[in-house]
Amino acid sequence: MALPARPVATATPFHELLRLDPARCLLVPIDMQEEHRADPRYLVAGYDRVLGNAARLLAAARAAGVPCLHAGYLRDFTRVPPRPFEPVEADGTPAFSAPGSALTAFCPEVAPLEDEAVVLKNDLSCFSEPAFRAHVAALAPEWLVICGVWSEACVSATVRDAVAAGYRVLLVRDACGSGSAAMHEVAVITLANRLYGGAVCDTARACALLAGEEALAWRLSGAAPLRFDPAGITPLYDSF
Template sequence: MHLPLDLPLDRTALLLIDLQEEHRQDPRYLVDGYDAVLARSARLLAAARTAGLRVLHAAYLRDFAKVPPRPFEPVDADGAPAFSAPGTALTDICPEVAPRPGEEQILKNDLSCFTDSDFVAMMQQPPEWMIVCGVWSEACVAATIRDCVARGIRVLMVKDACGSGTRTMHQVAMLNLANRLYGGAVTDTAGAEALIAGDTQTVWRLQGAAPLRFDADTIAAEFARL
């Protein structure tokens, strides 16, 4: 259902998840339409900085020295992490959305930001609303959003500033998250920018539980209606 929303800007934060170079340089982990995702995330970041919102950056760094390999975790032939390995520029946050001095940043070893003790400490003073963008939609974005909801943090999911390996993978992830986005909302980048500027926007809000039903041939249309 689409309803009007105002954000309490003094209790709102922007979280950018895993917007790293490997998603446009490593053939194994390319994100579909990544340049567009980065551009939209950069717009959100600029809007948040202008409005004085709290900004948080998260990046994936799979460091076996801190968290040893888990059962069944894929590794390279030499035993190194198969993704987000330390010691390579591929794990750098992309310059379009790079943190500025004073902005909070974590390097996490698992999907959800809440698996990182530094992030948990940051959330000792949680925002009421967390605006979320980043990659991958069904993995780190989804895990973090679900943990936000579990902790009573309302999530504004920016559907066109997230991404995955294919458009369909991304759209399915957004629809599945929206079905259980209790207390939260879904909008696009333009809508989020307007909300950050202090405007009222009509956004998709979850009513009830799992109202969205879709089949393979209706995924795109349902996603467009969010």
């Protein structure tokens, strides 16, 4: 007797009311740089919207006294030489995020204030940079509130390393982005499927949480409970 087919993209995400202690939070915007709206090779879909939402998060964090640690990508071969198979330009210089390029500047909408920490990294994960790890350890937050680009690359690598290091992650889905909406949505769903101890929500709810208010958030129940096919990606993403 054939078993019934397993439903695809019909899993109901588990939402619960969440409250964060702003004194135990750290906002981490990742790679919010001009490269992603000016270099045709690395454009982020809907980047203006992503930047606008990240700016709202920064305003909420600053109003609540939540520290902000800005991470940027700067591929500096003097610090970390080219790796095997790494793409480079014809003259041997970095293919992206090159030192001296105006495109590595943080976008003005989300630029760090003078008293906010900045870490420049040479790899996908923010945790690959010792200065980042040291800064986070010194602040000892319970929650890292994460936004940035690209969702399946630097955001994903940082989220996974944060969870492995014992930090809870609040992933702000509409303050992240990638090369296309589909790439971004799949990345968020994939992260959510194993976001142990963390939560996913949108910018409006994240701002409320940063203010110490109670808000609804998606929390993982079990291990990898979500299943989806192409037709179900956007509905599942929208349910977070």
